[in-house]
Amino acid sequence: MPTIWELDFYSRPLIDEQGKKVWEILVCESPLSVDRQPDSLFRYAEFCPSNEVNSVRLKTAIEKAISQSGQSPSKIRFFRLAMKNMITKACEELGISASLSRHTIALNQWMQQRLKEVYPQEPGFQPGTTPTVSFAETNPQALPDALLGQKWAFVTLTAEALKDMNEWAIDFGEAFPLSLVGVKPETLIPGLVIFSSRAVPMAAWMSGLELACLKVEEGSPTRLLLETGVGDRWTIANLADTKLLAEAKNFEANKQQAQGVHFLAIQANPETEAFAGFWLLQEDKLA
Numbered sequence: 001m002p003t004i005w006e007l008d009f010y011s012r013p014l015i016d017e018q019g020k021k022v023w024e025i026l027v028c029e030s031p032l033s034v035d036r037q038p039d040s041l042f043r044y045a046e047f048c049p050s051n052e053v054n055s056v057r058l059k060t061a062i063e064k065a066i067s068q069s070g071q072s073p074s075k076i077r078f079f080r081l082a083m084k085n086m087i088t089k090a091c092e093e094l095g096i097s098a099s100l101s102r103h104t105i106a107l108n109q110w111m112q113q114r115l116k117e118v119y120p121q122e123p124g125f126q127p128g129t130t131p132t133v134s135f136a137e138t139n140p141q142a143l144p145d146a147l148l149g150q151k152w153a154f155v156t157l158t159a160e161a162l163k164d165m166n167e168w169a170i171d172f173g174e175a176f177p178l179s180l181v182g183v184k185p186e187t188l189i190p191g192l193v194i195f196s197s198r199a200v201p202m203a204a205w206m207s208g209l210e211l212a213c214l215k216v217e218e219g220s221p222t223r224l225l226l227e228t229g230v231g232d233r234w235t236i237a238n239l240a241d242t243k244l245l246a247e248a249k250n251f252e253a254n255k256q257q258a259q260g261v262h263f264l265a266i267q268a269n270p271e272t273e274a275f276a277g278f279w280l281l282q283e284d285k286l287a
Contacts, residue, residue, distance in 0.1 A: 006107035077101040101210035169274035190254035191263035203277030213283035
């Protein structure tokens, strides 16, 4: 299994003795599987003065993190578009792939914990100065014709059932421990299963994207969308009839009850027990 890290480099609700913003570099490991213990994930944190915010300082921090962890990641995910050039440059110089992604679940949880427990204990704390990150919505794209599913269905599984994911036959996919986001075993996790005769090519294509979440967008027509990266959107289906609209409403309601957690699965047909693809996702606000 590859090693993937999540990274944020941005100002925090802190000021230094000169009244300048204090920045911070956070690096943490992506869990990748449901059975990974959250407290075993590698983490690295380093404050940075505002006059040293550059790719050189970031590269040095990543090198320190690599030294402490004993391994170099194959990819680093980050969600701040404003920091793309700096982060990409530092990663490229280290021979590491860098990807814009909202699938930074471990990092998001850590940042929320630090906002509540760490920064208020630091000198120069400035409460209420950390706005939520927003992303510009782009017009949804159509899926490539060769990757359209013949059928699809909304489904639900319990969080308890998802704990056995590692025992399932899955060609492409990714997950995270549900305890990381506070989901209880009895919680219903909504999902979408796509059935396609080209299930494996479809799953392979999706594995090359940074999957973010599935979302129902109301309108004329109401659409089921797959969001990827930090701004890309793909139309899975138009929801025209009353039955589909009701199922979509239930999907969104269950997702909200499950802390935004849901899943996307791809199978060749409804009779097979194997998955060409299975991804555990979470729709969450980023800070």
